[in-house]
Amino acid sequence: MRSNFQKKVFNVVKKIPEGKVLSYKKVAELAGLPLSWRAVGNILNKNEDKRIPCHRVVRADRKIGGYNKGERIKTYLLKKEGIIFKNGKITSRFTK
């Protein structure tokens, strides 16, 4: 279901540049619904959006979070973009 909320979230995530990583909460804020960050996790994790770098969205505590295709792929893609992972935790500058 493409709700207005999803549309906003997708739009924000699509704008995330390579090597940049945001938290689900931050995405919700940029989408204009700072209180709906929980929903952001649901949408990004369940929907496989090829054009949506949902792998660049991680948890605010710097952990991977979830991924439709697998957490391993998510970590791999992020590392390729310059994001360093340590024990499943991100060690890079990202807008919390």
Add this chain to the structure above:
DNA sequence: GACCTGACTCAAC
């Protein structure tokens, strides 16, 4: 209404 996911807080090791 149920289930799922993430953020925040606190406690314990």
Add this chain to the structure above:
DNA sequence: AGTTGAGCCAGGT
């Protein structure tokens, strides 16, 4: 000090 788990809350599908 750093890591981990559990519980609580909010919203969407």
